[in-house]
Amino acid sequence: xxxxxxxxxxxxxxxxxxxxxxxxxxxxxxxxxxxxxxxxxxxxxxxxxxxxxxxxxxxxxxxxxxxxxxxxxxxxxxxxxxxxxxxxxxxxxxxxxxxxxxxxxxxxxxxxxxxxxxxxxxxxxxxxxxxxxxxxxxxxxxxxxx
Amino acid sequence: xxxxxxxxxxxxxxxxxxxxxxxxxxxxxxxxxxxxxxxxxxxxxxxxxxxxxxxxxxxxxxxxxxxxxxxxxxxxxxxxxxxxxxxxxxxxxxxxxxxxxxxxxxxxxxxxxxxxxxxxxxxxxxxxxxxxxxxxxxxxxxxxxx
DNA sequence: ATCATTGCAAACACTTTGCATACGC
DNA sequence: GCGTATGCAAAGTGTTTGCAATGAT
Numbered sequence: 001x002x003x004x005x006x007x008x009x010x011x012x013x014x015x016x017x018x019x020x021x022x023x024x025x026x027x028x029x030x031x032x033x034x035x036x037x038x039x040x041x042x043x044x045x046x047x048x049x050x051x052x053x054x055x056x057x058x059x060x061x062x063x064x065x066x067x068x069x070x071x072x073x074x075x076x077x078x079x080x081x082x083x084x085x086x087x088x089x090x091x092x093x094x095x096x097x098x099x100x101x102x103x104x105x106x107x108x109x110x111x112x113x114x115x116x117x118x119x120x121x122x123x124x125x126x127x128x129x130x131x132x133x134x135x136x137x138x139x140x141x142x143x144x145x146x
Numbered sequence: 147x148x149x150x151x152x153x154x155x156x157x158x159x160x161x162x163x164x165x166x167x168x169x170x171x172x173x174x175x176x177x178x179x180x181x182x183x184x185x186x187x188x189x190x191x192x193x194x195x196x197x198x199x200x201x202x203x204x205x206x207x208x209x210x211x212x213x214x215x216x217x218x219x220x221x222x223x224x225x226x227x228x229x230x231x232x233x234x235x236x237x238x239x240x241x242x243x244x245x246x247x248x249x250x251x252x253x254x255x256x257x258x259x260x261x262x263x264x265x266x267x268x269x270x271x272x273x274x275x276x277x278x279x280x281x282x283x284x285x286x287x288x289x290x291x292x
Numbered sequence: 293a294t295c296a297t298t299g300c301a302a303a304c305a306c307t308t309t310g311c312a313t314a315c316g317c
Numbered sequence: 318g319c320g321t322a323t324g325c326a327a328a329g330t331g332t333t334t335g336c337a338a339t340g341a342t
Contacts (some may be wrong), residue, residue, distance in 0.1 A: 022316090024322065045316080058324040062305065074321095126280035134272035168341090170297065189331080204299040211333065298339070308329070315322070 007035050019072045026050075026057060030065050034075060153181050157233045172196075172203060176211050180221060 008031050034041050037095045043062050051057045066131070087143040094146050118125055153161070160179050162169040175196050180187050189208050197203045214222045264271055 022321080024315090026323075039265070056324070060305095060308085060324055061322080064324095120278070122280075122283040123280050124280045124282075124286060135270045137268040140268070140270060168296075170340090172298075202299070205331095206299055206333085207297080212299080294334105294342090296339105296341080298337105300337090302333105302335080304324095304331100304333070306330085306332105308327105310325105310327085312325085313323080315320105317321100 007032065016075070017128055018073050021068060026054065026061050027065050027068075029054065031069065031074065032060060073095070153178065161220070165213060165220050167218055167220070172200060172207050173211055175213075176208060177215065177220065186224070287288065 008034065009028055012028050013023045014034070016027060016031065021027060030046055032047050032111050033049055042064065043059060046066075047059050049055065050062075062076050066075070067079075153190060155178065157173055158181070159169045159176050162173060163178065176192055179192050179195055189212065191207060192212075193203065193205050193208050196208075212221070212223075216223050
């Protein structure tokens, strides 16, 4: 799991090949953008930045490439609240556990040092969001692995 | 911050009035659904459940009502990964801090008990997602409060 | 009569799909 | 030449907006 930090084209090419991904110019540039320019990259940022260099680039390719990279474990997707879909009652902060099999969301009580935290590394914390994924108790018992 | 647990229509009505929200039948039913039927409710679940009872109900009203409830702090919105927008390099798990002012996402290193956790309350943990929101260091200094 | 609430229809933003074209060994 | 990669256009999904109809006081 190499850390991508201002890697050269040669290094990125090698990394892609080792992951079993053929190193097209689109793939190299997209991975380079993520590793060098932006630690947190959106599809649109990547597209807007690279389309001047590769005028025929399409967003479809960006989507395809990112999905491929996630599948090959070259990058992770992270969840930041974009459009909000789920709602719950006001209650004390807690973690949400979502099962990969049944998709149910289960509240998890935690007494982590995160809770009630007001300040971290000089940033003012207003909301803590913790989201766990995995396989829930019930589904483990049923042996219904995805 | 009352906990809504199988509240009666009368209790919900009172709660809405205390929050300065006039208690229409739509609002009562939506809040009742969240409090009684579903701890984690999506717009669609709410709509599908209530449209049989209130045939003229529209999704717009569900959206409007939920936004109003969040604004009035009657409910919280929670973030579960829906469509993935941001991507980052593979690296050790960490928390993400997103600033309410500049929207930048900043990595937060934490040595919480959550990290490296493999099992919690008998659920198998495959992915830990922690998302903090607030105002970042830089924006606090600039005094550019939203 | 007035003001708030509702809800249809259209617009929107983001993502995925279908398929034809282009590329690389 | 054949299999893979790319990318346009269209469709799909979830949410928001504009505005007219309805409801309450």
